Amino acid sequence: MPPAPINYAASPESLVVGLARSGNSDAFAELVRRRQSSIRNLMRRLCGDITLADDLSQQVFVHAWQKMAQLQKTDRFGPWLKRLAINIWLQHLRKNDALRDAAELKETAKATHDVSGVAMDLERALATLSPTARLCIVLSYHEGMVHQEIAAATGLPAGTVKSHIRRSTLHLRQILSAYSQLQPEKPT
Amino acid sequence: MTDDRDPHLQALFADGQKVLGAEAFSGQVMRQVARLQFRTMAKRIGLALALICFAILMSAPLNDAILLFTQTLNTPVISLNNSMPSQLVSSLNSVASLLGLVFLGLFLAFRRLFL
Numbered sequence: 422m423p424p425a426p427i428n429y430a431a432s433p434e435s436l437v438v439g440l441a442r443s444g445n446s447d448a449f450a451e452l453v454r455r456r457q458s459s460i461r462n463l464m465r466r467l468c469g470d471i472t473l474a475d476d477l478s479q480q481v482f483v484h485a486w487q488k489m490a491q492l493q494k495t496d497r498f499g500p501w502l503k504r505l506a507i508n509i510w511l512q513h514l515r516k517n518d519a520l521r522d523a524a525e526l527k528e529t530a531k532a533t534h535d536v537s538g539v540a541m542d543l544e545r546a547l548a549t550l551s552p553t554a555r556l557c558i559v560l561s562y563h564e565g566m567v568h569q570e571i572a573a574a575t576g577l578p579a580g581t582v583k584s585h586i587r588r589s590t591l592h593l594r595q596i597l598s599a600y601s602q603l604q605p606e607k608p609t
Numbered sequence: 610m611t612d613d614r615d616p617h618l619q620a621l622f623a624d625g626q627k628v629l630g631a632e633a634f635s636g637q638v639m640r641q642v643a644r645l646q647f648r649t650m651a652k653r654i655g656l657a658l659a660l661i662c663f664a665i666l667m668s669a670p671l672n673d674a675i676l677l678f679t680q681t682l683n684t685p686v687i688s689l690n691n692s693m694p695s696q697l698v699s700s701l702n703s704v705a706s707l708l709g710l711v712f713l714g715l716f717l718a719f720r721r722l723f724l
Contacts, residue, residue, distance in 0.1 A: 479637060594618065
């Protein structure tokens with residue numbers, strides 16, 4: 422009698438990770454299905470471009486497949502994948518001359534400040550930050566990571582992370598104030 | 610170090626979270642993974658074939674080289690005419706034992722100087 426097929430969707434993640442680590446591509450496909458939404462959302466927040474975000478997210482999963490053997494603890498797959506995503510984003514920034522991008526973004530920020538009273542959504546507000554500041558703020562607010570974790574994940578000094586988050590929060594609050602005034606009051 | 614977050618900003622980030630459809634995306638990822646698996650397999654087969662060809666081509670010269678090397682190791686350093694003492698010290702009176710002594714000396718010197 423042939424063995425019953427494994428129901429990956431109903432299996433605990435540590436088991437699926439273990440199977441994927443041993444080269445089982447069906448198990449890896451299940452991991453992609455489970456984690457794709459969070460990684461794509463993170464990438465969308467980081468780059469603000471849906472197509473690029475999906476391309477980079479694909480790179481994250483392909484890298485994950487190549488490096489699965491390096492994953493020591495199967496229950497740490499989520500944080501490990503997030504770390505991979507951050508590294509892919511940092512590589513992309515380095516490749517595309519982050520300094521040039523930052524200069525362009527500062528110009529965008531200046532332009533948006535000039536248009537007062539225009540409600541901006543979060544995506545456009547995030548686009549006004551420098552790539553490093555954006556990375557820090559997204560990891561803090563989107564991923565709920567603490568400053569030390571962000572410093573460890575990005576390789577930035579903890580003090581720099583803290584100041585990026587503080588300054589970017591003020592900046593975002595300022596440019597989103599028009600948007601928040603337009604938001605209906607939520608019942609308490 | 611405090612990690613206080615602005616509640617309004619946090620609410621905006623939470624509202625922006627979307628559940629994205631998995632099928633098309635995971636299909637694309639798995640196609641890339643399949644291509645990668647195919648390429649890895651092709652590389653391994655290519656490497657194995659190259660090794661087999663190398664082994665076939667080099668077997669005769671390698672054999673000769675190994676034979677020459679072992680003969681050289683057995684060559685006596687000092688030629689003794691008398692066969693009896695020559696046989697007694699044959700294991701010490703060879704290039705191999707001389708090389709062994711040289712390596713031992715180097716190892717001891719390295720240990721004394723650096724460790």
